[in-house]
Amino acid sequence: MQFDFRTNKDFWAGVMMIVTGLVAIVIARDYPFGTMLRMGPGYFPSILGGILILFGIYLVASGLRSNEKMAGGWSLRALVVLPLSLVLFGLLMDYAGFVPALMVLIVGSALASSEFRLLEILLLAAGLTAFAVALFIWGLGMPYPLFIGW
Amino acid sequence: MELFHNLIFGFGVAFSLQNLMYCMIGVSVGTLIGVLPGIGPLATIAMLLPITFNVAPVGALIMLAGIYYGAQYGGSTTAILVNLPGETSAVVTCIDGYQMARQGRAGPALAIAAIGSFVAGTFGTLLIALAGPPLAELALKFGAPDYFSLLLMGLVAAAVLAEGDMIKSLAMVAMGLLLGIVGTDVNTGVQRFSFGVTELSDGIGFIVVAVGVFAIGEIVSNLGDPEKRTVFTDKVRNLYPSKADLKASIGPITRGTLLGSFFGVLPGTGPSIASFSSYMMEKKIAKDPSRFGHGAIEGVAGPESANNADAQCKFIPMLTLGLPASATMALMLGALTIQGIQPGPDVMTTRPELFWGLVASMWIGNALLVVLNLPMIGLWVKLLKVPYRLLFPAIMAFSAIGIYSVNNSSFEIYLTAIFGVVGFLWIKLGCSPAPMMLGFVLGPMMEEHLRRAMLMSKGDPTVFVTSPISLGFLIATAAIIVLMVAPAIRRRRADITG
Numbered sequence: 001m002q003f004d005f006r007t008n009k010d011f012w013a014g015v016m017m018i019v020t021g022l023v024a025i026v027i028a029r030d031y032p033f034g035t036m037l038r039m040g041p042g043y044f045p046s047i048l049g050g051i052l053i054l055f056g057i058y059l060v061a062s063g064l065r066s067n068e069k070m071a072g073g074w075s076l077r078a079l080v081v082l083p084l085s086l087v088l089f090g091l092l093m094d095y096a097g098f099v100p101a102l103m104v105l106i107v108g109s110a111l112a113s114s115e116f117r118l119l120e121i122l123l124l125a126a127g128l129t130a131f132a133v134a135l136f137i138w139g140l141g142m143p144y145p146l147f148i149g150w
Numbered sequence: 151m152e153l154f155h156n157l158i159f160g161f162g163v164a165f166s167l168q169n170l171m172y173c174m175i176g177v178s179v180g181t182l183i184g185v186l187p188g189i190g191p192l193a194t195i196a197m198l199l200p201i202t203f204n205v206a207p208v209g210a211l212i213m214l215a216g217i218y219y220g221a222q223y224g225g226s227t228t229a230i231l232v233n234l235p236g237e238t239s240a241v242v243t244c245i246d247g248y249q250m251a252r253q254g255r256a257g258p259a260l261a262i263a264a265i266g267s268f269v270a271g272t273f274g275t276l277l278i279a280l281a282g283p284p285l286a287e288l289a290l291k292f293g294a295p296d297y298f299s300l301l302l303m304g305l306v307a308a309a310v311l312a313e314g315d316m317i318k319s320l321a322m323v324a325m326g327l328l329l330g331i332v333g334t335d336v337n338t339g340v341q342r343f344s345f346g347v348t349e350l351s352d353g354i355g356f357i358v359v360a361v362g363v364f365a366i367g368e369i370v371s372n373l374g375d376p377e378k379r380t381v382f383t384d385k386v387r388n389l390y391p392s393k394a395d396l397k398a399s400i401g402p403i404t405r406g407t408l409l410g411s412f413f414g415v416l417p418g419t420g421p422s423i424a425s426f427s428s429y430m431m432e433k434k435i436a437k438d439p440s441r442f443g444h445g446a447i448e449g450v451a452g453p454e455s456a457n458n459a460d461a462q463c464k465f466i467p468m469l470t471l472g473l474p475a476s477a478t479m480a481l482m483l484g485a486l487t488i489q490g491i492q493p494g495p496d497v498m499t500t501r502p503e504l505f506w507g508l509v510a511s512m513w514i515g516n517a518l519l520v521v522l523n524l525p526m527i528g529l530w531v532k533l534l535k536v537p538y539r540l541l542f543p544a545i546m547a548f549s550a551i552g553i554y555s556v557n558n559s560s561f562e563i564y565l566t567a568i569f570g571v572v573g574f575l576w577i578k579l580g581c582s583p584a585p586m587m588l589g590f591v592l593g594p595m596m597e598e599h600l601r602r603a604m605l606m607s608k609g610d611p612t613v614f615v616t617s618p619i620s621l622g623f624l625i626a627t628a629a630i631i632v633l634m635v636a637p638a639i640r641r642r643r644a645d646i647t648g
Binding site for chain 2: 009010012013016017020024027028031032035036037038039040041043044045048049051052055056058059062070071072073074075077078079082083084085086087089090091093094102105106107109110112113115116117120121124125128132136140141142143144
């Protein structure tokens, strides 16, 4: 049987746990560890880090044994586009206002789907934004400017 | 009688115009997201939480609770008409419910699901009212070691009974506990894992984690494997179940309700385990098990009662002990904390309007749901035709507004984006995020009780076994692990998940 590390589900889950545990322990070394009686701020995170590493080692081992593959497909497009549109929303909220931020977020995140249709999404964005302005800004009184410097 | 008196007081609170409105909004939104596959109560509650900041605590809790149990009703509609679970708890309802729909009996299936849910909801509400006060009284006797062991039991049970790989779920609990540490240490004021970022000194907001993982991460994952949805567009004709249908359903509804209530009080078990167990039970005791899978009404009545009873009873540990038994309950707990209410056994005495108002509203909500789900079924079916490519940008929009309004800052938005990516990776690697969420919320509480217990016992770890209450929880924890590692049950887990 051939080992394919790239798609081995348990192997990567284990690696993730080990890395997280190690990072936690290394960072927690800067915090006073304390004693069993007076546990310092470093005590609990160090123990948790150790537990994570143990689970991680078990998972890597079981991944090498079972070699179970990750199920389903990946959409790299969605993985990049969705977080990016959120970041854009955050920036635009501070510099352009609620309406442009929300419009960009809706149209932007819609691009993550391969079934994107421009006209339909523009209508959706306009409708949802109008609804959100009515509900959140006028109805619930959230203090965000609709447009900044326009 | 005191219970009677309290319930009347509760109905007084719940029947105020405002609270009735919140209940109505809650159950409508709940039904909506229940019907729609791809968005669950957890993500919805996280998204809408910030909006409830301006609402009085009772109203906020009534609305959020309505979303939660309303989703159980809505989920069955999709299961029966589309053969697709609107919620995970409706997976088994698909089996016989959809077969009934194909035989032109969608109406009776929907009606029995609603009636069963209503009976279960009523029973669950009553159980909360009956069991709540004595449990809260008991919980007042708990010391720090007892709380630590109780939390440990809850977390282990959540991981062990959750769907998917047990070791991964346990590791995810530890991951959640670790994430919960970020921020200022309450005892010493030391900044932990905040990397000098001032926004992190209060810790990572649980709304950020919940929306990031359960809304954004889920969408990324869904876009990776597009699901083919074939909507069953046939008109739902005769809604009324026949006398024979009703007669056949009495037993399953009763058994499902009891089974669901039992699983509901257990921490960590989701409504899907309750509904699955009920289905297996009905199949086992049926005179003719071969009818199951071909439109047996018992296969709808039992599981649908069980999952709603489970959903209602999940409130018992939350309201009486301040201990969330599921990730969704952890969010409700967070909602209370944000409102300035410290959840725990004294809530019932210090804020009786909260407890009794919620209990009464749940019963009203269940009655509203029957009305919403039966005569208006056509409306919900139409919603099913909304394609996912329009749905997910809307979810993104509501998520972003919700997150931004927590602190009126973009920082939380960026953090959510990160958790979206991380959450997707977790889903892809088969690491169930629900136990993580529970660990995340309970982490600070657990560390606090551990440190306090050690201080009080002068560093003697045997305090956890010398306190009888704590010892009881530890034995229960061990029993849960032993039971789950037993091969027979492992096989059943494979059936549930596989």
